[in-house]
Amino acid sequence: MDHPVWQLLDELEHTLRQAKLWQAEPVSEQALQSTQPFCCDMLRFEQWLQFVFIVKMRTLLQNGAPLPANMAIAPMAEVSLAQHPQFNALLGVLQRLDSAVSE
Numbered sequence: 001m002d003h004p005v006w007q008l009l010d011e012l013e014h015t016l017r018q019a020k021l022w023q024a025e026p027v028s029e030q031a032l033q034s035t036q037p038f039c040c041d042m043l044r045f046e047q048w049l050q051f052v053f054i055v056k057m058r059t060l061l062q063n064g065a066p067l068p069a070n071m072a073i074a075p076m077a078e079v080s081l082a083q084h085p086q087f088n089a090l091l092g093v094l095q096r097l098d099s100a101v102s103e
Contacts, residue, residue, distance in 0.1 A: 006061050008097045009054050015093050019086035021046040038076055045080035049073075071101040 016022045023046075031042035031051075038048045053073070060067055074094040081087050 003061055005100050012093045015089050027051050067101045071098050074098050
């Protein structure tokens with residue numbers, strides 16, 4: 001797909017892999033049933049990005065469904081990933097995603 005959000009999702013996946021935050025094994029179905037924001041009671045933020053956010057956003061794009069109106073994921077990265085060596089790269093991608101979706 002050539003949608004700008006699709007490209008940013010690919011970039012996010014690549015950046016998570018480069019930062020060694022991409023998980024090979026899937027998380028449990030139970031963890032994905034969380035009703036807390038970012039599944040924070042069951043998943044680490046990077047797991048939520050991989051197993052919930054990227055999957056749902058790609059599904060929305062594939063189905064031509066509307067994207068969220070006001071998205072703000074970057075602030076959660078500022079809290080969750082601030083100490084990670086690849087923080088600036090991760091934050092940059094998420095800020096661009098927030099902007100692209102919210103426009």
